[in-house]
Amino acid sequence: MTKTKKNLLIASLILDVIILIPVLFYFLVIPRSEIESLQKSYVQTKIENKKASYKIVSKKPKGWKTLKEISYVAAHAIVVSEDWDFYNHSGYDLGQVKEAVEDTANGKKLRGASTISQQLVKNLFLSNERSFVRKAKELSFTMYMERSVSKEKILEIYLNIIEYGEGIYGIENAAKHYFKKSSKNLTAREGAFLAMLLPSPKKHAQSFKDKKLTPYANKVVNNVLKKMVKAKYLKKEQLNREQVRSFNWESEKPTVPKNSEVKLKQTEIENKVRAQKSKSNAKKQAMRGEEDVYKRDTSIEVSDDPSFDDDAIIEDNSGLEEEFSLE
Secondary structure (H helix, E strand, O other), rough: OOOOHHHHHHHHHHHHHHHHHHHHHHHHHHOOOHHHHHHOEEEEEEOOOOOOEEEEEEEOOOOOOOHHOOOOOHHHHHHHOOOOOOOOOEEEEOOHHHHHHHHHHHOOOOOOOOOOHHHEEEEEEOOOOOHHHHHEEEEHHHHHHHHHHHHHHHHHHHHHEEEEOHHHHHHHHHHHHHHOOHHHHHHHHHHHHHHHHOOOOHHHHHHHHHHHOOOOHHHHHHHHHHHHHOOOOOOOOHHHHHHHOOOOOOOOOOOOOOOHHHHHHHHHHHHHHOOOOOOOOOHHHHHHHHHHHHHOOOOOOOOHHHHHHHOOOOOOOOOOOOOOOOO
16 A cells, blocks of 8 residues: 555544544534424423432423513513523523633633533533533534524523522522512512522522612622613613612612612703703803713713623632532
C-alpha cells in the first residue's frame, strides 16, 4: 500500500468516526421518545428528603396550570430575568455564554449561561454532575427538545416545576403561598418578585419572612420591571404603577427607583412646556431647548442591553442538589 493510499484510508476512517459518533449519540443517548412525549404530557414533582424528583405523566398533576392559565406578565417577568432571548434561540444562548466567559476571565463572579430549556433538560433527564460529558448531553438533549416541543410547552413545564421557596414548587403554589391568589391573577410586580427568588429561593425568600424587601430584592424587582418594558411585555405607562404597587404583606410602601422619579419629573416638565406654548415665540424656543436637553439626558434611559442587570442569569454554585439552577 502506497503512502498516499494509506493517508487516504486514515482520513476516511477519521471521517467515518466523526460522522458515526453523533449518529450513535442521537440514537443511543438522547431519550427521544421521552422528550417528544413532553408536548402532550405533564411533569409530576415528588419531594423526598427535601429533594425534588420529576416524572413525566399523562394526567395533569394537582395545581398544574397551562400557560394560558398563568398571568402573562408574571410568566414573562421570569422569562426576561432567566432567559431574555428565550423565544429566539434554539436552546442555547451563545451571547450569554460569551459574556459568562468574559466575566470569568475578567475576575468577576461566575455566571451561568443556561437557558430555560437547558435548565428544564438538566432537571428532567440529567444529574448535577459537573463534567464535559454531562454538558454535552445537556446541549444535545436541549437542541432535540427545541425541535420536538413548542416554546410555549417548554415554558409551561418550567414554570410548573421550578422551586420558589422551601418545599414550594410550581407557580400556582408560589402564588398562593406568597400572595394568596391564583397564578392567573398575579401582577407584573408579583411576577418580578418570583423572578427575584430564582435561582436561590430559600435565600431570597427572606424578604417575605421579614415582610419587607431587602435592598437586593428591591433592586432586582425593579430591574426586572424595567426589562419587561424594554422587551415589550409591559407598557411604559404601566411601569410607575407597578413599581409603587404594594404586595399584600409589605409593611412599608415600595421605594420608587430614582430613574422613575426622573421620569415623573420629566412628565411634569413636559406638561408645563405645553401649557406655556401660547405665550411667546421666545419662550417657546426656550422651552423646546430645555426639552431637547432633557431628552438627551442618558441618565433617564434604560439600556437596551439585557445584561445590564447582573442578577439576570447568575448561577448559584451552592446547594446544587436543592436549587433548580444550572451550572
